[in-house]
Amino acid sequence: MAKIRIEGNRRLTGEITVSGAKNSAVALIPAAILCDEEVKISNVPNISDIDSLEEILKYLNASVIREKDIVTINSSSIKNKEIPEKMSQKLRASYYFMASLLGKYKHVEMYFPGGCTIGERPIDQTLKAYRALGATVTIEDNRYIVDAKELNGAKIYLDMPSVGATINTILASVKAKGKTIIENAAKEPEIVNVATFLNTMGAKIKGAGTNVITITGVDYLHKSFHEVIPDRIEAGTYVIIASLLGDNLTIKNLIPSHIEALTSKLIEAGVKMNIGDDYITISSGEKYKAVNIKTQPYPGFATDLQQPIIPFLTQCHGISTVEETIYENRFQNIYDTNRMGANIIIKTNRIAKIKGATPLQGKNVTATDLRGGASMLICGLIAEGITTIDNVKYILRGYDNICGKLSQIGAKIELI
Numbered sequence: 001m002a003k004i005r006i007e008g009n010r011r012l013t014g015e016i017t018v019s020g021a022k023n024s025a026v027a028l029i030p031a032a033i034l035c036d037e038e039v040k041i042s043n044v045p046n047i048s049d050i051d052s053l054e055e056i057l058k059y060l061n062a063s064v065i066r067e068k069d070i071v072t073i074n075s076s077s078i079k080n081k082e083i084p085e086k087m088s089q090k091l092r093a094s095y096y097f098m099a100s101l102l103g104k105y106k107h108v109e110m111y112f113p114g115g116c117t118i119g120e121r122p123i124d125q126t127l128k129a130y131r132a133l134g135a136t137v138t139i140e141d142n143r144y145i146v147d148a149k150e151l152n153g154a155k156i157y158l159d160m161p162s163v164g165a166t167i168n169t170i171l172a173s174v175k176a177k178g179k180t181i182i183e184n185a186a187k188e189p190e191i192v193n194v195a196t197f198l199n200t201m202g203a204k205i206k207g208a209g210t211n212v213i214t215i216t217g218v219d220y221l222h223k224s225f226h227e228v229i230p231d232r233i234e235a236g237t238y239v240i241i242a243s244l245l246g247d248n249l250t251i252k253n254l255i256p257s258h259i260e261a262l263t264s265k266l267i268e269a270g271v272k273m274n275i276g277d278d279y280i281t282i283s284s285g286e287k288y289k290a291v292n293i294k295t296q297p298y299p300g301f302a303t304d305l306q307q308p309i310i311p312f313l314t315q316c317h318g319i320s321t322v323e324e325t326i327y328e329n330r331f332q333n334i335y336d337t338n339r340m341g342a343n344i345i346i347k348t349n350r351i352a353k354i355k356g357a358t359p360l361q362g363k364n365v366t367a368t369d370l371r372g373g374a375s376m377l378i379c380g381l382i383a384e385g386i387t388t389i390d391n392v393k394y395i396l397r398g399y400d401n402i403c404g405k406l407s408q409i410g411a412k413i414e415l416i
């Protein structure tokens with residue numbers, strides 16, 4: 001099984017380029033099957049979640065060509081087949097196919113999606129939306145059968161601004177009859193990216209990026225070329241690394257406004273950064289002070305950056321508090337972080353207190369999930385000695401060429 005080996009505590013300098021957003025690309029690819037002509041998507045990250053979606057596309061009989069970061073998909077001969085459980089289980093985003101197939105064929109059968117075990121992750125809001133659009137939903141064990149004579153626009157209020165439920169509702173309603181209104185919609189940039197993609201195919205979606213999204217159904221979606229936005233979580237991860245180890249280190253191809261909740265916290269802790277139009281340059285400082293973090297839906301502090309910022313907080317002087325409001329099980333990285341020398345107490349499964357600054361020592365550790373794995377990797381980069389990370393398949397699901405990119409800026413890191 002692959003591991004990552006890191007010799008820590010090396011200054012990092014030069015430039016690192018952010019890839020396309022995982023959480024955008026994993027929705028754009030299933031969205032592409034709503035189109036009956038060819039679509040091209042560029043800036044697609046080279047991560048294993050995209051390999052898993054490619055496998056599903058091919059299973060559904062779509063033609064897929066991947067050349068560097070461009071994926072060309074032609075769904076004109078697609079078949080509405082049940083996706084095997086082992087394929088659906090590989091990732092959360094597999095359920096975007098359920099929404100697209102429902103939108104296209106008004107009938108879909110699918111297994112429960114997978115994804116990192118960071119909490120319960122129910123999909124009740126998605127099912128509520130399907131029902132509101134006129135579908136019946138039958139649940140048999142971990143399998144769904146969703147069927148509609150026709151899908152009709154409806155007003156849907158989401159109990160929480162769920163990213164997945166917002167995207168699923170858009171995908172299911174884009175070809176429905178009449179107007180669908182999503183209230184309390186999620187506002188993440190990835191949702192704007194998906195809505196723009198569909199609009200370039202001829203869909204009529206307004207309000208993406210606000211909490212009210214209106215979709216007026218259309219009959220046909222035509223060919224399109226679209227670009228994945230930069231990955232704000234990958235960007236944020238490298239900004240955190242630069243705050244700890246950067247020597248005039250530039251993170252390129254990012255949208256600074258997408259990570260403002262992170263950069264303002266780092267600045268509050270004492271990090272000095274030069275923020276350009278699409279880059280941030282950082283040289284790490286001598287002494288940082290503790291800050292408090294509370295995760296929130298966008299534009300609040302991203303839950304996906306909560307685990308990656310923990311190593312930074314171990315190097316801040318004083319007591320930092322982290323409150324995780326989105327997931328109930330997103331502190332699994334803390335056990336190994338403490339083994340490396342941190343002083344973190346989990347007060348409840350939602351609140352952690354980090355007392356710093358504590359030096360970290362290299363250890364054999366485990367990636368418990370994608371962002372938890374990124375957190376351990378950052379610990380390894382700042383620790384004295386050698387850190388080996390197990391279970392790196394999680395990290396490779398979401399970070400494009402992470403060892404190669406970090407090696408180029410001076411890290412001693414390898415996939416073994």
Ligand code: EPU
Pocket residue numbers: 023026092093116119120121122123124125126160161162163164165186303304326327370371398
């Ligand atoms: N929720 C419900 N019912 C629902 C939907 C959501 O109770 O029907 C709850 C969830 O349990 C969670 C919260 O609402 O507590 C937010 O869930 P959301 O639906 O917004 O998350 P998601 O769509 O499953 C996406 C990202 C996650 C990211 C979250 C929040 C993808 C593929 N995944 O998940 O990314 O943490 O939004 O920003 O887009 C990651 O990249 O590591 C990752 C986990």
